[in-house]
Amino acid sequence: MKRFTLRTGIRWKITIAIAAVGALITLALSLVVHSAARVSMLESARETQLDRVQYISRNAEAGRKPPMGAKLNDPELPQELRDKARSGRRGTYVQEKPRGLPEVWAAVPLGNGQVLSLHSQFRESANMMRDLDRALAIGSLAVVIGGSALGVLIGGQISRRLRQAAAAAGKVALGDPDVRVRDAVGGVVRDETDDLARAVDAMADALQQRLEAERRVTADIAHELRTPVTGLLTAAELLPPGRPTELVRDRAQAMRVLVEDVLEVARLDSASERAELQDVALGEFVARRVSALMPEASVRIVADEIVSTDPRRLERILGNLLANAGRYGKPPVQVDVEGRVVRVRDHGPGFPEALLREGPSRFRTGSTDRAGVGHGLGLTIAEGQARVLGARLTFRNVAGPGGTDREGAAAGAVAVLWLPEHAPTTTGSFPVIGVP
Structure with a gap:
């Protein structure tokens, strides 16, 4: 079964990696900030609600009627807060709603055994939380876009240097002895690409030296063989006619063709041949x-x-x-x-x-x-x-x-x-x- 492979450039791999890391970091920070802000606003709302109900309780004990919103012995008062108030303690309670905004309750006991309570929705703070969430979303998006742009720039530079190195290595493979990968890579910042280029240049130089040595040895041997083979062919012409003479001439001619072919291969290997168009x-x-x-x-x-x-x-x-x-x-x-x-x-x-x-x-x-x-x-x-x-x-x-x-x-x-x-x-x- 053939395995599916997705080919992408290093620029986009770096960009995707930076964007993914930036998105994860901004998401985590946004969640932390959102949670901390919500807790802080709820605590502030509970303290404000408690101060209000205490002020109302003093007026109620003086015989004044509680203002709208405050109730005595409210049946909707959460049981946990009711028990706390009847035990003679003041307190607050946040009642979460499955749908809608949470409600903040505050209750204090009165001297006559009654419980004064006040509750209101977490409306203003909720609006502030929405504004905060919107700001966090915009900031997170800006961070991801900025990180992606930075990834494109960094990855593009690395990708360009690698493409230049690959093109130079290709020219070296085609036999161009003057091309150096490190010169083709260039750049002000030095990184691992330069180490790779130096290694490729060193390998190319070593291979070039070996090939040049082999070519020189082959050419020298062929040149040295040309003279005795030519002499052998000349001497074969002087032999008397007969089957042995034909065999000697045939083998000598084959050797001569081989020597000429080896010399031609050596010339082609030297990359000095030029076409006459x-x-x-x-x-x-x-x-x-x-x-x-x-x-x-x-x-x-x-x-x-x-x-x-x-x-x-x-x-x-x-x-x-x-x-x-x-x-x-x-x-x-x-x-x-x-x-x-x-x-x-x-x-x-x-x-x-x-x-x-x-x-x-x-x-x-x-x-x-x-x-x-x-x-x-x-x-x-x-x-x-x-x-x-x-x-x-x-x-x-x-x-x-x-x-x-x-x-x-x-x-x-x-x-x-x-x-x-x-x-x-x-x-x-x-x-x-x-x-x-």
């Missing part, structure tokens, strides 16, 4: 090159388009794809041109799963279904040349009648070259296209 009609160019490289392959031009690219490198990519299809696939081999997209398909067992998952890798030829021979440099070179052109090279298998989950169920391999709309400049970067 020309405008070519892609459909016509592909048709001519395919007829020369693999006459038995069919070419279908769905839509032709003029592209700015390097013809030599494009021919190299096309040749390697056709060679891979002819060596590891099965006929017929079909080449389709549709705008800026070139597809090369064979009807063999398909690409190995490792290649589909990780991409081409040097000296890895895949499973025994498609490989067994070769050095795995053809597709590696094609991908490197596509990178110089600013293009993208993808690989997939065509599903057979039984699907692609079972061994041998693929009905062919498809390599797709996606040429860019804007070709790279002579410096290897891409032009900035302004919006009119």
Whole structure:
């Protein structure tokens, strides 16, 4: 069962966290303030009511009639307060109503055994409580909005720095040796983002040094092998005709091709290659090159388009794809041109799963279904040349009648070259296209 995941930016996570904490704090403070204010107002109302009933009791003992609101032996007097007054003590009582305002009672005993009581609703204080609640609600809302705005600012700064770090790391991954994540992050305030940037830069420098060392060793070995291989080929030409001579020439020629391929891979790894751009009609160019490289392959031009690219490198990519299809696939081999997209398909067992998952890798030829021979440099070179052109090279298998989950169920391999709309400049970067 697939687990549902919600993807949100760190800015909104921080904003939601600050807003939630602010709402909880303001709610707790509002409840405390509301409760304390209500208790204080009720105590004040009880004291006021008690003072009034004591003043009235003195007039009543002098023979004056109690004013309206005050009653002698009121039957509605709460029993608890009645018992307290009959015991000779004065007191107050707050009677809560299920609906409506609470009532504040005060009662005092008179000398003749009667009980004088007075009660009134908690009206004025209730109005003050409503005003207080309204002020607390407005203040709480202001705190939550202010906290959310602060969260957006803080989270936005952190999110922007992380996006800049991710963009810089992406450029480093594409092989740009001059980009440093810490410089891209920048900023006046130093935080954990700078620690992360320094760690990424240190890791990138270490990997770059290792890759450069491996590339240099590979290039040096290939250069050292070029001279003796050339001498071996020259010496093989002087051997007398025969089967042994053909075998020596064939193996020497294979070694020479391998050395040249290794040197080309080393040059592509150095990221110093630059495209020499020309405008070519892609459909016509592909048709001519395919007829020369693999006459038995069919070419279908769905839509032709003029592209700015390097013809030599494009021919190299096309040749390697056709060679891979002819060596590891099965006929017929079909080449389709549709705008800026070139597809090369064979009807063999398909690409190995490792290649589909990780991409081409040097000296890895895949499973025994498609490989067994070769050095795995053809597709590696094609991908490197596509990178110089600013293009993208993808690989997939065509599903057979039984699907692609079972061994041998693929009905062919498809390599797709996606040429860019804007070709790279002579410096290897891409032009900035302004919006009119």
